[in-house]
Amino acid sequence: MVDRIFAGVLLVVTLAYAVIAFTAISAPFQYDPLGPESWPRILSLVAIVCLLVILWKPDTEEMGVSRQTWFRLGATVILLIAYSELYEPLGFILATILFGTTLCAMLGAGFWRSALFGVATGVLGYLLCAMLLDLNLPEGELYEAIVDSFEKEDF
Secondary structure (H helix, E strand, O other): OHHHHHHHHHHHHHHHHHHHHHHOOOOOOOOOOOHHHHHHHHHHHHHHHHHHHHHHOOOOOOOOOOHHHHHHHHHHHHHHHHHHHHHHHHOHHHHHHHHHHHHHHHOOOOHHHHHHHHHHHHHHHHHHHHHHOOOOOOOOHHHHHHHHHHHHOOO
């Protein structure tokens, strides 16, 4: 029963997303064979199909979730919201380091392992996305303030 409730609620959200994807999202020109409109449309259609399958034939097992798991799920949602809010001001690298370190520590890793994971994720993720994939990632207001202070000083 829990599967059907979850799938039903998510189906309503996904249908609203599909309406937005098919009506509101449009690009002035196509620079890609699929274009920026196609991915939200594909995602919404695949999600609708998956949710209909769950509604049609849900799991037969009872879903038993402990309080600790619910707490971790709630904390993860809060961390994701914080990450999205800090992404622009702190920049990709610092926001990802904070998010990765906190999430890793929350899942049971020690401090040093969590910090190593966060730093590796932030730095390697930036190098992969910015250098290899040529994506434009925010550097952050903190980074820009430091660079501006060095540029204003006369050496």
